[in-house]
Amino acid sequence: MTPSEARDRYLTALAALRGYPYPERHELWGARFDVNQPELDALANAPDPSAPPFHPGRPAGTPRTGIPATSLAPAHTAIQRFDTALARVSEQRQLNAFIGLCPPPVSPVSGPLSGMLVGIKDIISVRDMPRTAGSLALTSEPAAEDAPCVARLREAGALIVGTLNMHELAYGITSVNPHYGTVVNPRAPARIAGGSSGGSAAAVAAGIVDTALGTDTAGSIRIPAACCGVVGFKPTYGAVSTEGVLPLGWSLDHVGPITRNVADAAAMFDVMAGRPAVPTDEPDDHRGWTLVRPADFFFERLAPAVRERLERVLSLLHNRGIAVVERPLPLLDHAAGAQFATLCVEATQQHMRLIEHHPERLGEDVRVRLEIGQFIPGVDYQRAQRLRGELDIAMHAALERCDALVTPTLPVPAPPVGATAVEVAGRSMPVHTAATRCTAPFNLTGMPAVTLPCGTDDSGAPIGLQLAGRRGEDARLLRLALEVETLIGEFDTGGWS
Numbered sequence: 415m416t417p418s419e420a421r422d423r424y425l426t427a428l429a430a431l432r433g434y435p436y437p438e439r440h441e442l443w444g445a446r447f448d449v450n451q452p453e454l455d456a457l458a459n460a461p462d463p464s465a466p467p468f469h470p471g472r473p474a475g476t477p478r479t480g481i482p483a484t485s486l487a488p489a490h491t492a493i494q495r496f497d498t499a500l501a502r503v504s505e506q507r508q509l510n511a512f513i514g515l516c517p518p519p520v521s522p523v524s525g526p527l528s529g530m531l532v533g534i535k536d537i538i539s540v541r542d543m544p545r546t547a548g549s550l551a552l553t554s555e556p557a558a559e560d561a562p563c564v565a566r567l568r569e570a571g572a573l574i575v576g577t578l579n580m581h582e583l584a585y586g587i588t589s590v591n592p593h594y595g596t597v598v599n600p601r602a603p604a605r606i607a608g609g610s611s612g613g614s615a616a617a618v619a620a621g622i623v624d625t626a627l628g629t630d631t632a633g634s635i636r637i638p639a640a641c642c643g644v645v646g647f648k649p650t651y652g653a654v655s656t657e658g659v660l661p662l663g664w665s666l667d668h669v670g671p672i673t674r675n676v677a678d679a680a681a682m683f684d685v686m687a688g689r690p691a692v693p694t695d696e697p698d699d700h701r702g703w704t705l706v707r708p709a710d711f712f713f714e715r716l717a718p719a720v721r722e723r724l725e726r727v728l729s730l731l732h733n734r735g736i737a738v739v740e741r742p743l744p745l746l747d748h749a750a751g752a753q754f755a756t757l758c759v760e761a762t763q764q765h766m767r768l769i770e771h772h773p774e775r776l777g778e779d780v781r782v783r784l785e786i787g788q789f790i791p792g793v794d795y796q797r798a799q800r801l802r803g804e805l806d807i808a809m810h811a812a813l814e815r816c817d818a819l820v821t822p823t824l825p826v827p828a829p830p831v832g833a834t835a836v837e838v839a840g841r842s843m844p845v846h847t848a849a850t851r852c853t854a855p856f857n858l859t860g861m862p863a864v865t866l867p868c869g870t871d872d873s874g875a876p877i878g879l880q881l882a883g884r885r886g887e888d889a890r891l892l893r894l895a896l897e898v899e900t901l902i903g904e905f906d907t908g909g910w911s
Contacts, residue, residue: 418444428789436773439785446782449844450754457751457794457801465803467796470651470665470860470885477889478689481896483681485624485674487529492522492573499531499575502622510595511617514543515576525571527685530678532567533617533626536577537584538669539658540564547660548580548610550593551768551775561658563627563669563686570685575623578613582780584629584662585761586610587637587849588831592777596831601643602875605828608638608849614672615642625673625682629659631666632753633853636865639672640878641828643867645899646672647679647892650885651860654686663760666753666857676899679864680892687888703894704737705820705881706812711746712821712852715839719871720822727868727879728820730905731898738820741812745804746855750847752805753854755790755798762787806859813884817894821852823865823878852880862888864895868902 415423422440429437447454487495496518503512513536522529534540537547539557541564546552560568568574579597581589589597589612597612599605600620607616611628615638618626628635630648639646647670654669661667671682683689707713707728716724732738762769762784769776769784776784813819825848826836835842843851856863863882870876881898883891 421447425789432788434788435770436785442782443786443789446786452847453750453754455751456748457755457798460745460748460751460797460801463797463800463804465800465807467799468802468806468858473650473653473886478684479680479889479892480684481677481680481892483527483530484677485530486527489522489524489528489571492519492529495529495531496573496575499622502620503576506600506620506622509598509600509616509620510579510591511597511613511620511622513546513548513577513579513594513613516540516543516574519573522573523569523571525569526681527567528571530572530625531575531623532572533575533578533614533623534564535580535611535614535626535628537580537629537660538564538627540574540577543577545660546577546594547584548582548591548594549776551772557658559658562655564658566685566688567682578611578617578626580613581610581634582777583660583765584610584631584634585780585783587633587846589613589638590831599642599828602641602828602873604830605875606641606831608641608828610634610638611672612638615639615644615646618642618644618672618674625671625678627669628672629662630668630670630857631662632757632850632857635668635670635672636823636853636863636878636880637849640823640865640867640876643870643876644672644674645676645679645864645866646670647683647864648856648862649683649687649888650862653862653886653888654683661764663757664764665760666757668857676864676866676892676896680896683888683892703897704739704816705731705818706816707738707740707820708743708746708812709740710742712743715825715841715851716822717826717838717871719827720825720877723869723877724822724879727902730901734901736898739816743812744808745801748801749805749855749858750851752798752801752858753850755794756802756858758783758787758790759795802858805855809855809859809861810884817883818891819882821880821882823852823880824849825851827871827873827875827877856882859885861885862891864891866895866899866902
C-alpha cells in the first residue's frame with residue numbers, strides 16, 4: 415500500500431468514525447494535505463518541546479502611543495466627507511472593496527478621530543449592518559450593536575463608511591471571493607490584494623477611506639497592507655477586544671488598523687485599546703533604537719527585489735543612528751507546522767456545524783480547508799502549543815536589550831492573481847505558505863507587528879518591511895515605526911529607482 419493510499423483509507427475511516435456525511439471527498443482532502451505536507455513535516459521534525467503549552471493571555475495594560483492622527487476633519491464637514499467617500503466607492507466599484515455601505519451620520523462627534531473615514535472588515539459587527547464574513551453561509555440579520563472596537567472609533571469621532579470585502583470567513587490570503595468578487599489591488603491590479611483583509615487594504619490604498627479595520631490570524635492585516643503598499647498594524651494579542659468579531663482561530667485572532675501612515679494606526683490603536691491619543695510624556699529623541707535582524711529563516715529565502723529593498727533600508731537606518739544587530743532565532747523552521755496545526759483545528763472547531771449541515775454554501779477552497787481540520791490529531795495540536803511556548807521564549811530572548819525585530823513582511827512582492835505557487839530563491843512554494851512565512855510567527859507568540867511600505871519591484875508591485883516588538887510594548891513599537899517611516903520617506907523623495 416502506498417502512503418497516499420494509506421492516507422486515503424485513514425481519512426475515509428476517520429470521517430466515518432466521526433459521522434461526517436461527505437466521505438466521498440477524501441481525494442480532495444488528500445490533495446490539500448499534499449499542499450500542506452511541508453508544514454506537517456515541519457511539525458513532526460521539530461525537537462520535542464520542553465515548554466508548557468503556550469497561551470498568549472490578555473495584556474494587563476499597554477501604554478498609549480500619544481501619537482495624534484493625521485487624517486482628521488472638523489465635525490461640521492463630516493457629511494460632505496462621508497458623501498465624497500460614497501462617491502468614491504461608486505467610482506471605484508471595480509475594486510470589489512466594499513460589501514455594504516452605512517447610512518450617513520446623523521450627529522457627527524468631535525474627538526481624537528474627528529472626521530476620519532473608516533471602513534470595517536465584514537467579519538466585525540457594525541450596528542444595523544449584516545455581518546457576512548465574506549460568505550453566503552451565515553445568517554444576514556443586521557447587527558444589533560457595534561463591536562466594541564467599532565463603538566470606540568465612533569465615540570472618538572470616526573465616520574464608519576461601510577463593510578469591506580475579504581477572503582471568505584477570513585480563511586485565506588488572496589481575497590479571491592467567489593460570492594462578492596475578487597478584491598482588486600489598486601497599486602498593482604495584476605497582483606493579489608492580499609488577504610484575508612483585502613478589501614480593507616484596497617479601500618485605503620485607493621483613497622476611498624482614510625483607514626480601515628482588519629483582522630489578523632496568520633498575517634491577514636499585514637499581508638494585504640504590504641501587497642497594497644500601505645501600513646498595517648497587528649497589536650499585542652488581546653490589546654484590542656475581539657468581542658463582536660467572528661472567530662477563525664481563537665488563540666491567533668487579532669484586530670487592528672490598516673492606514674496610509676503610522677500616525678493614524680497609532681491613534682486608532684490608542685482609541686480601540688482604550689488609551690486616548692493625548693500628548694505623551696515620552697521624549698521625542700529616540701536615538702539609541704536597536705533593531706534585531708534575525709540571522710536565519712526570515713532572510714533565507716527572498717525574491718531579489720525584496721532583498722535589495724530591505725538591505726537598502728537597513729543600511730539607511732544604520733547610517734541614521736539606528737543600530738542593527740544580527741542574532742540567531744532557533745526553531746522558526748518549525749513555526750509553519752505549529753501554525754498549520756493550530757489554525758486547522760481551531761477554525762474547524764469554530765465552523766464544524768456549518769460544514770456538517772451547509773457546506774454547499776461555502777467556496778470550495780474554504781470548505782476543503784475547514785474539512786481537513788477534523789483530521790489533525792489532538793497530539794499534534796498539543797505539540798504545536800508547546801512549540802509556541804518555545805518560539806515565544808526564543809523570540810523574546812532575541813530582543814534582550816533591543817527594541818524590535820526587523821524582517822520582510824512577505825518574501826516576495828504581491829503574487830500574481832490566480833497563482834497557486836511562487837518561486838522563492840529557486841524553490842517553488844505554495845502562495846499561502848510564502849505569504850504567511852514571515853507574518854505567522856508573530857500570531858503564534860501574540861507579539862505586536864507592523865508593516866511599512868518600503869518601495870516596489872520593477873513592475874511597481876509594493877514591498878513591505880515588518881517590525882515586531884515584545885508583547886505589551888505596542889506603543890514603543892509604533893513610535894519606532896513612526897521614526898522608521900519618516901526616514902524611509904526622506905530617502906524616498908527621489909524615488910527608489
